[in-house]
Amino acid sequence: MRVLAAMSGGVDSAVAAALAVEAGHEVVGVHMALSRNRDQFRTGSRGCCSIEDAGDARRAADVLGIPYYVWDLSERFEDTVVSDFLAEYEAGRTPNPCVRCNEHIKFEALLDKATALGFDAVATGHYARVVDAPHGPELHRSPNEAKDQSYVLAVMGPERLARAVFPLGGYASKDEVRAEAARRGLSVSAKPDSYDICFVADGDTRGFLRSRLGSRPGAVVDTDGNVVGEHDGAYAYTVGQRKGLALGRPAADGRPRYVVDVQPTTNTVVVGPGELLSVDRIAGDRAVWFSGALPDDGWFDAEIQVRAHGSPVPARVRAVPDGLEVELTGELLRGVAAGQSVVVYRGTRVLGQATVSRAWRGRVAG
Structure with missing residues (x-):
């Protein structure tokens, strides 16, 4: 089977590619360049898609002896994942960009391009299992509960699942994967995991939203409509949020208040007690x-x-x-x-x- 291995430059995707090679598949490695302005290096464990990551992926491919390419999907990423992220927050909703990335990039743009080039499947370093069943392939949780990614993969649906390979599906811990990488001589074996939103490398989601959507001052009100504070943009708040509200008037009963509604049409943030x-x-x-x-x-x-x-x-x-x-x-x-x-x-x-x-x-x- 001809398999395109998505290689992010991290340990998971490197080991996944190695296991695909070991399984006897004809494997080609691809690094997806998703950022229009890639940094030379990551900031610790934050962000991804730096030039450093692309280099780490290339070195892993060299160790495995497989061809390696970099595909620029930054425009598609901006037009789908980032644009959706901004539009959803602007509409008072709370998006999950990892879900949209799996939907539009890894299992749409990448998979469709791989199919057009004659590949049978795409292999990734996701922690999830594919189980063959009479009615078709099933998506299951990983035995590694701490790393299970079935939640963000559920959006891919049955047709794309049939063309996906998750070689890490049987691993019960990240330590096992790192040990596997070290045994194979992959230099990324001790590389820190990336976390947070990949295109918000500094972790400041509110700052990112403000830089893209601008300042839009408005009122923070309680459930009776009384103004209890001000904000710089309702888009920066999400239901359930407690920190960063900067309320000028405490609740009459002294209890903490949370965001219970975001109303984009009036640019209003509504706060109330936790039971709501x-x-x-x-x-x-x-x-x-x-x-x-x-x-x-x-x-x-x-x-x-x-x-x-x-x-x-x-x-x-x-x-x-x-x-x-x-x-x-x-x-x-x-x-x-x-x-x-x-x-x-x-x-x-x-x-x-x-x-x-x-x-x-x-x-x-x-």
Whole structure:
């Protein structure tokens, strides 16, 4: 099988490429240049796509003895992932750029280009498993719970999953992967993991948004409409946020307040007590379902997850046109924001995914 190995310059993708070679595939390594203004070096563990990362990927490819190329996907990345990130925050929603990157870049632009060039599959260093089943391939969680990435991969859907290879799917810890890299003589074996949003290398998301969207002063109000503070742009706030509110008037009962709503049309941020953040109903749109995942009709029991490293909670789920509906059957979820991904699981298996459009409290308190 001809396999295109996506090589970021980190240890995970290097070991994934090595395992693809070891499996007997014809492997070609590709580094995706996603930033228009790449730095020479990363800032510690922040960011990615630096010239240093491209060099590390090339050295790994040399050790493995495979061809290596750099593909400039920066314009596509800017037009899809970054533009979506800005538009979602501007609309008062909370996006997950890693989900959009997997959707539009790694398993759309990269995979489609690989297919056009005659490759059978794309291999990446994601921590997830593909399990063959009679109805088609299934996406499952990684045994490495701390690194599991099935949540951000759920958006890829069944057709793209059939052309994806995740060689790290069986590894239970990152230490095992680093040991594998060291054993193979890969210099990235001790390289720090990257974290945070890759295109916000300094970690200052609010500063990045302000640099792109400008200053837009407005009011912070409580749930009664009283002005309790000011902000420089409602787009910089997300439901559930507590820090950085700089409220001029404390709550009458002295309790902490959280962002409970962002209203972009009026450029208003609404704050209130923490109990207003608890929800047991979720609606999602742009749903993606995997083969054999849905029952014939109606509600079915499952677990749902709304954050990349959040805990799954029991729920009843049903598919609706272009979306899904969720009713939590156990604990409430706190601070669910429109724009987040809601992923549906049964055990380790991913059934489907949608983008949260609304979350609310339907269950009577008590």
